[in-house]
Amino acid sequence: MKPRALLLNLAVAVIALVVLFPLAWMVSVSFMSTGEAANFPPPLLPSTWTLEHYRELFVTQGMGRYLLNSVVLATLATILALLFTVPAGYAFAKLRFRGRERLFQLLVAALVVPAQIGTLPLFLMLKGMGLVNTYAGALVPWLASIFGLFLVRQYALSIPDEMLEAARVDGASEGQIFRRIVLPSLKPIVVTLALFVFLGSWNDFLWPLIILTDQSNYTLPVALAALSREHVQDIEMMMAGAVITVAPVLILFLALQRYYIRGMLAGSVKG
């Protein structure tokens, strides 16, 4: 029994090394002085630790602006997605209205269609509306999340009808019921959805690449992709840029991983 346990724990350690080494190396290289990473064999730790690449990114490469764009866009996307999808998901789960089942089936069928298909007409549409190269244009796809609606509905099904009926008998309006009873009981799934949207918007690449044409509107991934084409040689600076881009989402995920993983499994295994 003993050697088997040892073997398995060793296997886990090896996988963990493969998973973590690239991320750890990225952080380490970002603190090396210029040119140090371009050596063979590749150095593991900086000989002297320096912040010069972070300084250069913020002072001369406009990283602060990109960071701000990413933070603002991801935050707005999260707020808007919640405002649009949470009430609708609840309505599909708990309110009776004509055509509910048919409408829901239609939306489930639409889940099959990848959003990229509509990318080109959406771009033309937003161009017509003058929204190319604006925050509003970048936010538009996050308003129409069928997946989010679906996630909220599945969770809202578990709210007991008796609770809602009791509130109605007491004379509460539908709006009051939603605010005082439904929202508090939906809290876990709201956190999950918020996390999904925030990370999704932060990490998104194709849409911001298309819609944000002016450099001052770039988000971190778009800016990083552009930088990496210009500064292929500057390994240390590129790693500092990658750290700035990855660190916020990684920390957010680690802090809220329970919500993320639970929501992910609810959306895939059962759904």
Place this chain on the structure above:
Amino acid sequence: MTDIRLNAAKVEAEAAGRPSRRPSQFRARERAAWGFLAPALIAIGLFFCIPVAAALLLSLTDFDIYALADLANLRFVGLQNYERLFANPLFWGAMRNTGLFALFGVPLSIAASLLAAVILNDRTVKWRPVWRVIFFAPFVTTLVATAVLWNYLLHTRYGVINWAITSVGLPAVDWLGDPSTSIPAILMFVVWKIFGYNMLIFLAVLQTVPDDLYEAARIDGAGPWSRFRHVTLPAIAPTVLLVSIISVASFFQLFAEPYVMTQGGPAQSTVTVLYFMYEEGFKWWNLGSASAVAFILFLCILAVTLVQLWVAKRVGAYE
């Protein structure tokens, strides 16, 4: 539809029979429901349904940079975009590359996920919840940033991967510079990034397998491999099948990886269908032709999804 209408009529009739204020309450509730739904439905209609439908129409036009300047230059060309694509070797190259990514990427990533899940599911492994989160972490990282990182890990002269290879005496590989290794190199990165996702799904399913089954198999003298073969695999097989098909659809949509790591090169060896669509649409502004590419991609994904639904039904029938 008639059922719903009948029910609604019945409820209203019942309500009307009572002296309470039920009918108005029923109407108020329906009105409230539409109020809750309206923003989401309008957004989905405007920014999802219309663009998707318009993509089909756009693919039947010669929408290009002249039409972008003045819509009077727009003409309906029927299926010409499709005909031209099917005669274009670059398009077929993109289809072939995407197929290769899926053909090798799906089994590789599923195998990695399954291996990690089976190991982590073992009770003798310590700190399992910690490993679970760590193995999943690359999945939530920003694709562009980790792609830039892997560019350096794969660097021919200074990369860690070539350092590991040469230190065991093998020759260095020009991973991203050689058309024969560019797809394997990108796949290494992709598997590293995504294996944690399916691992979590497999782990969730494995945890539903009762320990008694393993215990019974052990008492019957089954070794580790035979326990995996006769207890684990039957329990997890339907999930593996479904997850594989879903993975095919996601491998069809690779874009940022070649965009950041190789720009489609070397020698067009990593141009994927989505990358081809992006260049056709937003580099050359052939929006009509790019829409045709998008629509073909959609049909491919739809075909895969139909297979998935069919399999899900068959698998469900066994249970």
